[in-house]
Amino acid sequence: LTKAIRNLDQKIIVCKWENGWHFMRQRTDKSFPNHYKTAMAVWESIRNPVSKEQLLQIIN
Template sequence: MQVSADGSSHQLFLIDKNKLWPLEGASVVFPHGEDPNMLSGKIIECSWLRDERKWEFMRIRTDKETPNAVRTYRKVMESIEDNITEEVLLSEIHEILHLPMYKERIQHDQRKMLMRGN
């Protein structure tokens, strides 16, 4: 996201078809006393505060020249709203690894590793 500040307020922007688009209704907090005016025009990385429904500034992205695309933003928000926990993810991985096609491959790889160790 790109931030623009005018002294009393700030706006986040995304990019679409090489044009900046304001992220309407978005609110960003600066937890460590950062001055939004000093960040104006910069690409920033934020994390989503689910309970507050606000973005929280994390850092300036010096490795990027443009903000995320609108499509990227939408995909990120879908992922956030899906709220997949680590526990759910690990459970899914465990189930997948026990499918016959993966179980056989894992057993094969383990045999190869044992043979190399001898």
């Protein structure tokens, strides 16, 4: 591991998914991470995003 990555140990960070995780920034405004269920729900929405068509079906 690089020193920069080691310095993020036990920190709350924001990443984006583009064929792999990419670090964006550290969240110094948060004291605690999201709950496991919240994190898994976000991951599921990344893996299976809601389509425009699905939204329109719900609205109409």
